[in-house]
Amino acid sequence: MNTLPPSSPHTLAAASVTRTMLQVILALIPGLAVYIWFFGWGISINIAFAVTVAVAAEAVMLSLRKRPVLPYISDCSAIVTAILLAFAIPPLAPWWITFTGVLFAIVVAKHLYGGLGYNPFNPAMVGYVMLLISFPREMTSWTPTVNFLPHELGFMEHAIFIFTGQLPAGLAIDAFTEASPLDTLKTNLGLGNTVSEIKAQLGLDEATSRLLSVIPIFGVFGGKGWEWVNVGFLAGGLWLIYKKIIGWQIPVAMLGALGTMSLLFFLFDPAQYASPVFHLFSGATMLAAFFIATDPVTAATSPSGRLVYGAGIGVLMYIIRAWGGYPDSVAFAVLLMNMAVPIIDHYFKPRVFGRNGD
Amino acid sequence: MSQGAGTTRRLWKFHGGVHPPLHKDISTTLPVRAARLPDRLVLPLHQHIGEPAEPIVGKGEKILKGQMLARPQGYVSAPVHAPTSGTVTDIGNHPVPHPSGLSAPCLVIEPDGEERWIDHQAVEDYTALPPSELRNLIREAGIVGLGGAGFPAYIKYNPGHQKVIQTLILNGVECEPYITCDDMLMREAPQDILGGLRVIQHALQARECLIAIEDNKPQAIASLQQATAGCDDIEVVPVPTVYPQGSEKQLIKVLTGKEVPADGLALNIGVVCANVGTAAAVHRAINRGEPLISRYVTITGGAVAAPRNLDVLLGTPMNALIGECDGDPARIARLIMGGPMMGFALHRHDLPVIKTTNCILAATASDLPPPRPELPCIRCGACADACPVNLLPQQLYWYSKHRNLDRAQEYDLFDCIECGCCSYVCPSHIPLVQYFRYAKGDIWTQEREKEKSDIARRRHEFRQFRIEREKAERKARRARKKADGAQSERERKKAEIQAAIARTQARRQAAMKEAEKRRKAHGRGRQKAMDESPRAPDNAPEKEPRK
Amino acid sequence: MLPAIIVLSVLAIIFGLLLGFAAIRFKVEGDPLVDKIDAQLPQTQCGQCSYPGCRPYAEAIAKGEADINQCPPGGETTIMALADLLDRDPKPLNPENGVIKEKTVAVIDETRCIGCTLCIQACPVDAILGAAKHMHTVIASECTGCDLCVEPCPVDCIDMVPVGQDILTWKWPYPDNPLEKAS
Incomplete structure (x- = not known):
């Protein structure tokens, strides 16, 4: 019977991987817009470049693996990986940083493990960690918000800098980079300052800080600028939950765990530990909660397992942020929990209808 | 839309479920009428779950309408009756509606057009009959579950010892898209349903009766509410529309909040569920003496111009029905028996209607587009969210795909009801249900082969034992001949008798083994998903025959 | 340097003894292996494996005299099952024993x-x-x-x-x- 008709069901809902991925990309737009508003055009150039590299790498890998290119590449998953990785790279990082990272993510973390659906580790985070370990200086040189730059770089100036390393005449790169708020906080706490002292120095309103020529790193409730980027990602993420593209379990568990951990330590010693709100709205918290940790391929799969998985990421994030060697901790937390997925999946199965959860 | 008594009842929910487009309106505009008598009827002997029926008429025999043509073999089986009067023209293999497209034994009847009934009579007062006798009458009438699974009905109406049936549920949910045969039956023949309900209630001694109908069928709800007005022990319960609510265990959960144990039956929690069509068939069998020879069938889909429900004689070829509804065979891209969620595609258009044919869906390519290529699973979990049994289809898929059947069973593969929700929502268009069917089939085949090889091993070992014994006997005889003088005649004879007894015993043992094997070889009719019978026991390794 | 070598050598000796002891102490008695292998064979008793029946073939496998790919009636399923049971790599059916029919x-x-x-x-x-x-x-x-x-x-x-x-x-x-x- 080689002409066997297909098995039931004979009708399918409109869902498709491509559609899911495109909706994820759509949901990143508010965060991206805020990012560009505060930190300039660099991110958009990075994203465009990363996407190009990712799609090319995906096509090459698929044909090397003798897979039909078009049906697989049109799932758009490589584009999502590239965008997420671009968000994790400083906006003024040179092009080869993005290039290497994306290549590593697509070729090693994704295709060498068997392609979409078979990769145990989040490709974007693998790419990011590789970059962070290999090129720590480039990867930690973030930019302050644009209104504190000596010169607001235009789109072309960004592009020229990223691809050639040339700044407009008379400007030095040092003026454009600084450590991220989480990094600064960590360094200053390490120097023995208290959170409130650091805030007093670096959290001034615009007029005062200009007067003292200090670049403020603290905003209203999070990192300067970063707080609003996080709000953008939060908005996009809530839309994804509303559209049922992602489940609520991972974001809620992750933010809940991170919030709880930071609240406990904040209550214990507000001088040494930043507030929960600062943690929730700084760095890549919201991006991680709604877009990175929720990558279904590498996350736990049952609803209860996802709660555990999300909570694990939240706790690890706080531990690494508070006591670890790196300022932000999303990538390490996510990769560590990726490793725990098989065991989570094994122990957290839903109770099957008519069974007593044995 | 639900008015009246039904609104006060508390309803529960089951996990998951989907809301596919229903397309039910198209086939409810025309009233039900009897389908035309075809030139030829083909009656498969296996229209139900269980063992096929065994013909009791010969080729060329004249038969009367309602006459039993094939009798049930064994406990889980059902007879087949003549849908009309005429001549049996053939008994042999013919194509039957089955996903495999294979042929199976059938009776072929050429109608004489006279529709002469065999002598039959209604039961005067079924309340005077003991339940066991009622069940027997239902069995003799060939009634099986008409909702789609085709499980012999009388078995379900046997509560067994000391079991009290609290609730009898009539299932008028009909959650599959396109199908409206139960809806039309409820609209047009509520009294038949009620009549059957009372018979089943008596057989079970059930205390309360619920008639569950999805709230997208207001006319059916109104019709049954009117028919049951004044019956205190019957309640018509409108239930919110969700697929697969018509699945027995899910419906019981919605109505009672109780879950049927995964390895158990509804009976275990004091509930029995029957389809409304089955109830109507019971009514005709008991109150009119007519066996199951016809049923309502929905003929629908984009390829028929006048979709409607017909009252169809079993054995009628489907293409005749499609023609009767102004269907265009050229436009049929996929012909499906049942609905688009659980039905199966047919290989040809001239297959006969059988007891479980609730719907003939003549779908065009735009109704049901061809399957899209399967992409890798991204483990998004949409399938797990949709699964009404709360399984993890993404894990089951992983293990089924990689033929890791033990792990698949650990993830409760056999609890899957093959409702299709997971495949329906899958963004990667993975034919999950087919993977699960494949895995189940493979496990069953392996069990069958294991059983067979165990028997072969025992037979082989016995043969070796026999050869050894014969050799020893020969040797002993030779030795005896040599030392004949030393042995008395009497003793030798005794030894010979002993040997003969041993031989007979060995033969008997072999014969019993064979008989048992035969019995087992037939008891394997379990290919339907919503099969009621518990899955494991009949696969238990064969035991040594006892003396 | 020397102390390190001594320490490692002593450790190696201790663990070696421990393993040796465990191998003797926890040895699985009896030979259920033949039964287990026999259970995987299709019991056709056809002799294509060059042994006079399924059980002799199972015994030969258990002794290491026969390979696991000599049973055409069992085909791939049997080879996989045996590979799994004996923790060996599955291999294709030996064509000398016949073909899968x-x-x-x-x-x-x-x-x-x-x-x-x-x-x-x-x-x-x-x-x-x-x-x-x-x-x-x-x-x-x-x-x-x-x-x-x-x-x-x-x-x-x-x-x-x-x-x-x-x-x-x-x-x-x-x-x-x-x-x-x-x-």
Whole structure:
């Protein structure tokens, strides 16, 4: 019977991987817009470049693996990986940083493990960690918000800098980079300052800080600028939950765990530990909660397992942020929990209808 | 839309479920009428779950309408009756509606057009009959579950010892898209349903009766509410529309909040569920003496111009029905028996209607587009969210795909009801249900082969034992001949008798083994998903025959 | 340097002794392995593995005399099961032992049978009924399809007929994925 008709069901809902991925990309737009508003055009150039590299790498890998290119590449998953990785790279990082990272993510973390659906580790985070370990200086040189730059770089100036390393005449790169708020906080706490002292120095309103020529790193409730980027990602993420593209379990568990951990330590010693709100709205918290940790391929799969998985990421994030060697901790937390997925999946199965959860 | 008594009842929910487009309106505009008598009827002997029926008429025999043509073999089986009067023209293999497209034994009847009934009579007062006798009458009438699974009905109406049936549920949910045969039956023949309900209630001694109908069928709800007005022990319960609510265990959960144990039956929690069509068939069998020879069938889909429900004689070829509804065979891209969620595609258009044919869906390519290529699973979990049994289809898929059947069973593969929700929502268009069917089939085949090889091993070992014994006997005889003088005649004879007894015993043992094997070889009719019978026991390794 | 070498050597000796002790102390007695191997074999008793039956072949595997890929009737399933059981790498069927064929049963053409009983003697599972000078017949449900009865028949009246599928034994095939096939 080689002409066997297909098995039931004979009708399918409109869902498709491509559609899911495109909706994820759509949901990143508010965060991206805020990012560009505060930190300039660099991110958009990075994203465009990363996407190009990712799609090319995906096509090459698929044909090397003798897979039909078009049906697989049109799932758009490589584009999502590239965008997420671009968000994790400083906006003024040179092009080869993005290039290497994306290549590593697509070729090693994704295709060498068997392609979409078979990769145990989040490709974007693998790419990011590789970059962070290999090129720590480039990867930690973030930019302050644009209104504190000596010169607001235009789109072309960004592009020229990223691809050639040339700044407009008379400007030095040092003026454009600084450590991220989480990094600064960590360094200053390490120097023995208290959170409130650091805030007093670096959290001034615009007029005062200009007067003292200090670049403020603290905003209203999070990192300067970063707080609003996080709000953008939060908005996009809530839309994804509303559209049922992602489940609520991972974001809620992750933010809940991170919030709880930071609240406990904040209550214990507000001088040494930043507030929960600062943690929730700084760095890549919201991006991680709604877009990175929720990558279904590498996350736990049952609803209860996802709660555990999300909570694990939240706790690890706080531990690494508070006591670890790196300022932000999303990538390490996510990769560590990726490793725990098989065991989570094994122990957290839903109770099957008519069974007593044995 | 639900008015009246039904609104006060508390309803529960089951996990998951989907809301596919229903397309039910198209086939409810025309009233039900009897389908035309075809030139030829083909009656498969296996229209139900269980063992096929065994013909009791010969080729060329004249038969009367309602006459039993094939009798049930064994406990889980059902007879087949003549849908009309005429001549049996053939008994042999013919194509039957089955996903495999294979042929199976059938009776072929050429109608004489006279529709002469065999002598039959209604039961005067079924309340005077003991339940066991009622069940027997239902069995003799060939009634099986008409909702789609085709499980012999009388078995379900046997509560067994000391079991009290609290609730009898009539299932008028009909959650599959396109199908409206139960809806039309409820609209047009509520009294038949009620009549059957009372018979089943008596057989079970059930205390309360619920008639569950999805709230997208207001006319059916109104019709049954009117028919049951004044019956205190019957309640018509409108239930919110969700697929697969018509699945027995899910419906019981919605109505009672109780879950049927995964390895158990509804009976275990004091509930029995029957389809409304089955109830109507019971009514005709008991109150009119007519066996199951016809049923309502929905003929629908984009390829028929006048979709409607017909009252169809079993054995009628489907293409005749499609023609009767102004269907265009050229436009049929996929012909499906049942609905688009659980039905199966047919290989040809001239297959006969059988007891479980609730719907003939003549779908065009735009109704049901061809399957899209399967992409890798991204483990998004949409399938797990949709699964009404709360399984993890993404894990089951992983293990089924990689033929890791033990792990698949650990993830409760056999609890899957093959409702299709997971495949329906899958963004990667993975034919999950087919993977699960494949895995189940493979496990069953392996069990069958294991059983067979165990028997072969025992037979082989016995043969070796026999050869050894014969050799020893020969040797002993030779030795005896040599030392004949030393042995008395009497003793030798005794030894010979002993040997003969041993031989007979060995033969008997072999014969019993064979008989048992035969019995087992037939008891394997379990290919339907919503099969009621518990899955494991009949696969238990064969035991040594006892003396 | 020297202390390190000494420490490591002592550790190695201790662990070596520990392992040796454990191997003796926790040794699994008996030989259930042959039974386990035998349970995986299809019991056709056909002898294609070059052993006179399934059990002798199982014993040979257990002793390490025979490889796991010598059973054509069991095919890939059996090889996989044995590889799994014995923790060895699966390998393709040894072509010297035969090829994987469709499952068959023996059917005796009863018009030609002369009742010589030779096939009855050849049948390893006593699946042929009959007596001298009486027509013989095969109990199809007991026949393992081993082919052993074909050869001895002097009038060539035994045919091996493929076991057809019916709607009771039919199963859904493995879904076929055009995208993965391309690889």
